[in-house]
Amino acid sequence: MLIFTSYTVEDVKDPFGILSGKRYEFMINLDIPEEDELFEENGVSVRAVVKAEAGEAVLVTYDLLETTTGRLLEFDLEDEEEAELAQFCKEHLPE
Numbered sequence: 001m002l003i004f005t006s007y008t009v010e011d012v013k014d015p016f017g018i019l020s021g022k023r024y025e026f027m028i029n030l031d032i033p034e035e036d037e038l039f040e041e042n043g044v045s046v047r048a049v050v051k052a053e054a055g056e057a058v059l060v061t062y063d064l065l066e067t068t069t070g071r072l073l074e075f076d077l078e079d080e081e082e083a084e085l086a087q088f089c090k091e092h093l094p095e
Contacts (some may be wrong), residue, residue, distance in 0.1 A: 002077075003082045008049040012049065016046060021053025023060070026089050029067060038075055043067030050089045059086040059095055 012023035026048040032039045048062040062085060064073040077085060 002088075004088055005029045005031050007092065008089075009092060011094070021051050024050045024052065024089075024093060026050065026092070028085075028088070038064070038073075040066050040073065041086050042069060044073065046085060048085060048089055050086075050093065054094055057086075057090040060088060 007026055007028040009024050009026050011064045012025050015021065024048070028046045028048065030038075030044045030046060032044050038044055043066065045067045046062055047065060049060040051058050051060050059082070062077070062082075064075050064077070065071065066073060078084075
């Protein structure tokens with residue numbers, strides 16, 4: 001289970017107007033227990049891109065990052081964790 005501690009969300013601009021729907025970029029800080037394989041001493045964050053169109057929201061992509069350095073981590077979330085992330089993003093889309 002993922003524990004989300006804080007987040008920011010920004011509208012991703014499409015200067016050429018070629019993408020359908022709207023895109024949002026989430027930066028989410030996670031609280032990872034020390035015994036978890038994802039644990040990093042400097043913290044773990046997720047950068048997620050969500051597409052919102054016609055009342056639906058879909059997780060397009062995500063990256064796990066070391067919080068203080070922004071270093072890309074070579075891990076993927078498990079399926080149920082990815083579903084939790086997608087649900088969190090859907091619930092926190094801007095109005």
